[in-house]
Amino acid sequence: MQIHIANPTGLCFGVKRAITTLEDELDKTKQVYSLGSPIHNTQEINRLKKLGLIVVDNPEDVPFGAVSFVRAHGVTPKTYNLLKQRSSVVVDGTCPFVRTAQERARALSKEGYIVVILGDVKHPEVKAIMGYVEGEVVVLSDKDEIPQFLIGKKCGILSQTTQKVASFVSLVSSFISVSPEIKICNTICKATLERQESVFRLASEVEGMVVLGGHDSANTHKLVEISVDAGVPTKWIEHANELNKEWLKKKENIGIAAGGSTPDWLIKELIQKLNVM
Numbered sequence: 001m002q003i004h005i006a007n008p009t010g011l012c013f014g015v016k017r018a019i020t021t022l023e024d025e026l027d028k029t030k031q032v033y034s035l036g037s038p039i040h041n042t043q044e045i046n047r048l049k050k051l052g053l054i055v056v057d058n059p060e061d062v063p064f065g066a067v068s069f070v071r072a073h074g075v076t077p078k079t080y081n082l083l084k085q086r087s088s089v090v091v092d093g094t095c096p097f098v099r100t101a102q103e104r105a106r107a108l109s110k111e112g113y114i115v116v117i118l119g120d121v122k123h124p125e126v127k128a129i130m131g132y133v134e135g136e137v138v139v140l141s142d143k144d145e146i147p148q149f150l151i152g153k154k155c156g157i158l159s160q161t162t163q164k165v166a167s168f169v170s171l172v173s174s175f176i177s178v179s180p181e182i183k184i185c186n187t188i189c190k191a192t193l194e195r196q197e198s199v200f201r202l203a204s205e206v207e208g209m210v211v212l213g214g215h216d217s218a219n220t221h222k223l224v225e226i227s228v229d230a231g232v233p234t235k236w237i238e239h240a241n242e243l244n245k246e247w248l249k250k251k252e253n254i255g256i257a258a259g260g261s262t263p264d265w266l267i268k269e270l271i272q273k274l275n276v277m
């Protein structure tokens with residue numbers, strides 16, 4: 001069996017930067033409270049917990065005087081202030097690309113646009129971006145129609161960083177016919193784009209694609225969709241152990257891709273496993 005690895009794949013710049021910052025802090029203070037999981041990967045979280053990571057759901061769960069951590073998805077200004085009030089230090093791991101999306105959203109609202117975000121309204125990155133908007137904000141998924149109340153209005157459109165380019169183009173095109181004025185900020189990050197393109201290229205060359213990444217990872221989900229859309233049998237796993245011989249049967253060329261929150265050590269484990277199957 002031949003194994004081909006999508007290039008680039010795995011940990012993106014923003015998550016790598018956030019995790020390195022977190023590890024440095026854990027090394028110094030031995031205990032850091034992260035608001036939400038710093039990476040959508042159970043195995044990596046377990047490793048970090050052994051180093052002193054504590055994951056909490058609310059800023060109020062951070063004890064006064066503790067060190068807190070903001071993950072790559074970022075938080076709203078309100079949440080950041082709450083963390084600041086409680087923590088001795090707030091270590092900010094917000095990805096610079098997410099920060100740009102937050103600033104663009106704020107600027108668009110200040111310029112009088114209704115802010116339209118293409119994304120998942122429940123996703124923490126989107127919630128954080130919404131927190132920067134000073135006026136009206138609407139979140140649309142790639143399946144939503146433009147709501148009636150937006151027709152004829154000035155809209156500023158941006159995207160969750162991990163959305164598919166095709167979905168963003170399609171949303172923008174729909175607005176062109178119903179809005180007198182739109183301003184577009186392309187906030188899809190380059191890392192996402194490169195990973196999506198590499199999956200598409202590889203999926204068209206192999207007989208099966210294995211996509212490695214957390215089931216709660218938005219960008220991994222998009223990679224799976226792209227692979228499925230390319231018409232190749234696709235297996236989405238979080239760990240090499242989930243792969244079985246039955247699925248690999250009669251496949252000579254296997255492609256591997258990993259989501260932007262999948263650490264290198266998990267990819268290596270998968271390659272080792274495939275090599276002995």
Ligand code: SF4
Pocket residue numbers: 012013014015072073095096097098161162189190191192219260
């Ligand atoms: S996918 Fe892009 S925006 Fe999101 S954390 Fe990674 S580099 Fe940053």
